[in-house]
Amino acid sequence: MSKKIAVLRGDGIGPEIVNATLDVLNVLGDKYSLDLTFEDAAFGGAAIDQYGSPFPEETKAIVKNVDAVLLGSVGGPKYDALPREQRPETGLLAIRKELGLYCNLRPAKYYDFLADRLVFKKECVEGVDIVICRELTSGIYFGEKKRNGDEAYDMMYYNKGEITRIVRDAFELAKQRPAKHLTSVDKANVLETSRLWREVVNEMAAEYPEVTVDHMYVDNAAVQLVLNPKQFDVIVTENSFGDILSDESAALAGSLGMVPSASLGGNVGLYEPAHGSAPDIAGQGIANPIATMLSAAYMLRMSLDAVDAAQSLENAVQQTIDDGFLTVDIAADPEKAVDTKTFTQKVIERLA
Numbered sequence: 001m002s003k004k005i006a007v008l009r010g011d012g013i014g015p016e017i018v019n020a021t022l023d024v025l026n027v028l029g030d031k032y033s034l035d036l037t038f039e040d041a042a043f044g045g046a047a048i049d050q051y052g053s054p055f056p057e058e059t060k061a062i063v064k065n066v067d068a069v070l071l072g073s074v075g076g077p078k079y080d081a082l083p084r085e086q087r088p089e090t091g092l093l094a095i096r097k098e099l100g101l102y103c104n105l106r107p108a109k110y111y112d113f114l115a116d117r118l119v120f121k122k123e124c125v126e127g128v129d130i131v132i133c134r135e136l137t138s139g140i141y142f143g144e145k146k147r148n149g150d151e152a153y154d155m156m157y158y159n160k161g162e163i164t165r166i167v168r169d170a171f172e173l174a175k176q177r178p179a180k181h182l183t184s185v186d187k188a189n190v191l192e193t194s195r196l197w198r199e200v201v202n203e204m205a206a207e208y209p210e211v212t213v214d215h216m217y218v219d220n221a222a223v224q225l226v227l228n229p230k231q232f233d234v235i236v237t238e239n240s241f242g243d244i245l246s247d248e249s250a251a252l253a254g255s256l257g258m259v260p261s262a263s264l265g266g267n268v269g270l271y272e273p274a275h276g277s278a279p280d281i282a283g284q285g286i287a288n289p290i291a292t293m294l295s296a297a298y299m300l301r302m303s304l305d306a307v308d309a310a311q312s313l314e315n316a317v318q319q320t321i322d323d324g325f326l327t328v329d330i331a332a333d334p335e336k337a338v339d340t341k342t343f344t345q346k347v348i349e350r351l352a
Contacts, residue, residue, distance in 0.1 A: 011072070036304075111258060257329050
């Protein structure tokens with residue numbers, strides 16, 4: 001059966017890393033008879049340039065009628081002067097809401113070859129394998145906002161249903177992992193939304209007796225991710241806390257260029273790298289496509305029911321890394337770094 005993927009290349013290095021990933025997906029499609037088709041759509045700054053909106057109606061119609069969405073990265077200094085509601089980043093909020101993508105998964109995994117580049121002692125981070133499960137379509141980012149002269153406010157809102165669905169997903173994820181450990185991060189000593197959040201987690205814990213559950217205030221969680229990250233397995237938290245903690249946890253991997261993400265919950269999943277558009281290196285052919293390729297592996301596994309192809313892609317990326325083919329952002333010796341095209345070709349060779 002044919003699977004259709006909407007391709008949103010985005011801005012900056014977005015087109016380069018997405019094109020590299022499409023080259024890999026085409027090889028996987030042939031190898032595993034996946035019958036993948038791709039449909040391009042404008043998004044982010046590129047869509048502003050073409051349509052005057054970061055998430056135009058033309059793109060909205062496309063992404064609602066595919067099996068998955070592959071997104072590059074959006075934004076850039078060109079758009080910084082625009083009003084907040086017109087900037088490329090608002091397209092991200094809009095597409096998540098439109099597709100019902102309330103669950104964002106962000107892994108934080110230790111890579112031995114980057115040990116010398118980490119600020120952490122090796123014994124502190126070796127073996128770290130964390131997944132942050134972030135609520136994505138509610139909370140302070142979507143609450144009422146108002147600015148009146150020197151006064152401003154942003155409202156944080158959650159209802160029990162919104163909390164229940166993300167917490168259940170986190171429990172299900174934790175149940176499948178070896179450690180079977182869930183940490184719920186909140187600010188229940190201050191915020192009423194967090195008190196409701198904690199009540200829901202405690203109620204649901206009875207349904208998952210095999211999962212060990214603990215609670216942690218967000219400020220302490222930020223500290224513990226630095227001091228003792230190996231204590232974590234699955235972390236579940238609300239939107240703004242998850243945004244901050246997932247970026248912090250990327251330091252455990254050594255580079256945002258290594259970190260994929262999946263946004264789930266509706267009929268169509270969205271897959272994108274965790275990093276930004278890196279406009280300072282756009283067009284130079286040196287961007288790291290690993291996060292986008294690993295996001296595509298998530299897509300194969302979670303939306304396209306192609307588990308073998310997903311595992312093959314993950315293995316090929318890991319083998320390419322192990323064989324020392326590294327882009328400049330992660331290479332120990334920049335003079336020995338490979339460009340985006342070479343890295344992609346080495347992955348393809350290993351898929352064969």
